[in-house]
Every structure is written in structure tokens, then in C-alpha cells.
Amino acid sequence: MNWMKENYFxxxxxxxxxxxxxxFIISNTLSTEQQYQIKIExxxxxxxxxxxxxxNEPKEAWINTVMVMNNLQTSHIKAGDMLVIPEVKEDFHLDHGTEIASDSN
Known part of the structure; x- marks a missing residue:
């Protein structure tokens, strides 16, 4: 404790x-929106x-988001260009359908 008082700086x-x-670590961990780059074919x-x-969102909203992310003035894109898109969010459902068990063959 004495050392801390002497070296408070x-x-x-x-x-x-x-x-x-x-x-810094927490803010990077909690980042909510990831971005991906794709090559236009x-x-x-x-x-x-x-x-x-x-x-999970309307197509028009997704297109507007992509246009803003890439500073596009029009919706025209060229083959070979790289395009930044929002993270692809997939819904994972554990329910693969209902099956009823039975002893009969």
C-alpha cells in the first residue's frame, strides 16, 4: 500500500x-452488426x-442498407466489384418436425 501512495501516477x-x-474489448465483443464482402458476378x-x-427483412430495406453501406447513388452494380453487405442472419430451429412413436409395424 505504501508503494501505491508513493507512485500514485x-x-x-x-x-x-x-x-x-x-x-475496448467489451465494445468489440458486443458489436451487433457484422459486415461481409462479396464479389459481384x-x-x-x-x-x-x-x-x-x-x-429477415424486406428486400427494399436490405437494398437501401447495402446502397448506404457502399455509398451507391444508383442500384446498378458491375461484375468484378466488391460489395459490402450486412451479416446474413439465419434462423436456427431445433424443431425438425413432429414424429409420433409407435410400437406397431
């Missing part, structure tokens, strides 16, 4: 460093990509 610096690191359109990747 170092103690304060270490305490603030630990607090900063904890805040010949014949792709935002509408087709929305049909493929927008699972």
Missing part, C-alpha cells in the same frame, strides 16, 4: 489503462442479392 495510469482495455443485381441474403 503509475497506479493511476495502470488503472486507467485497464479500464480503457476493458471498454456477371448478371448479379441488388434485387437478386436481396433474394439470396436478406432473410
Amino acid at each position: 503509475i497506479t493511476l495510469f495502470l488503472g486507467l489503462s485497464v479500464a480503457f482495455l476493458m471498454t 456477371h448478371g448479379d443485381s441488388l434485387w437478386e442479392l436481396a433474394n439470396k441474403f436478406a432473410t
Whole structure:
């Protein structure tokens, strides 16, 4: 305890460093929106990509989000370009259907 009183600046610096690191780690862990990059293939359109990747939201909303994320002024995209899209969220259901057990053959 005597050392901490004599070196209060170092103690304060270490305490603030630990607090900063904890805040940084927690904020990265709790990030809610991930982004992915996809390469545009010949014949792709935002509408087709929305049909493929927008699972839980309206297609128009997904397209608007992608346009904002990529600073697109129009919905036209070119083959070979990279496009940032929101995380693909899949619903996982453990119910694979109901089966009734029976002793009869």
C-alpha cells in the first residue's frame, strides 16, 4: 500500500489503462452488426442479392442498407466489384418436425 501512495501516477495510469482495455474489448465483443464482402458476378443485381441474403427483412430495406453501406447513388452494380453487405442472419430451429412413436409395424 505504501508503494501505491508513493507512485500514485503509475497506479493511476495502470488503472486507467485497464479500464480503457476493458471498454475496448467489451465494445468489440458486443458489436451487433457484422459486415461481409462479396464479389459481384456477371448478371448479379441488388434485387437478386436481396433474394439470396436478406432473410429477415424486406428486400427494399436490405437494398437501401447495402446502397448506404457502399455509398451507391444508383442500384446498378458491375461484375468484378466488391460489395459490402450486412451479416446474413439465419434462423436456427431445433424443431425438425413432429414424429409420433409407435410400437406397431
